[in-house]
Amino acid sequence: TNATVLQLxxxxxxxxxxxxxxxxxxxxxxxxxxxxxxxxxEMFLNATTSEYSAxxxxxxxxxxxxAFFIGxxxxxxxFFDGQxxxxxxxNRALTAAERVQLYLSRGSNQLLGIG
Numbered sequence: 001t002n003a004t005v006l007q008l009x010x011x012x013x014x015x016x017x018x019x020x021x022x023x024x025x026x027x028x029x030x031x032x033x034x035x036x037x038x039x040x041x042e043m044f045l046n047a048t049t050s051e052y053s054a055x056x057x058x059x060x061x062x063x064x065x066x067a068f069f070i071g072x073x074x075x076x077x078x079f080f081d082g083q084x085x086x087x088x089x090x091n092r093a094l095t096a097a098e099r100v101q102l103y104l105s106r107g108s109n110q111l112l113g114i115g
Contacts, residue, residue, distance in 0.1 A: 006030060006051050008043055009074050018043060018051030024082075029103050033093035047103035048096070 006018030022028060031044040043052040070087065071080040086106075094102070 006043060006045065008032060008041070008052060009069075016041070016043070016052045016054070018045065020045055020049060020051060027106065029099075029106065031094060031099050031102075035093045042093075044099060047099040 004022045005020065006022070008016040029046050031047065033042040033044070034040070035042075038055055040053070040055050042050065045051050071084050072078060088102075
């Protein structure tokens with residue numbers, strides 16, 4: 001059986017898989033926080049469920065020259081079979097309260113002053 005889980009690819013060749021099996025026909029909010037100072041990568045499902053959290057090894061940073069893909073594999077051969085809506089990229093990691101605020105505002109087409 002092929003279970004669908006969230007997957008985050010790091011430019012060093014490693015994959016970070018979420019733990020929650022996703023179901024079809026369900027709306028999910030996915031948040032990925034990267035904190036450069038730590039450096040810490042966190043992936044959340046529906047604002048609060050932690051799917052993955054780890055400091056990058058040896059204080060490595062996320063590669064500046066690495067490609068950035070949403071909805072496909074890094075090699076361009078696998079694709080997300082669904083819809084992606086309301087994509088936002090912020091210049092800082094969102095707080096827990098901000099993630100919850102975004103989650104609760106789903107479908108309202110407003111960012112409630114977050115940014």
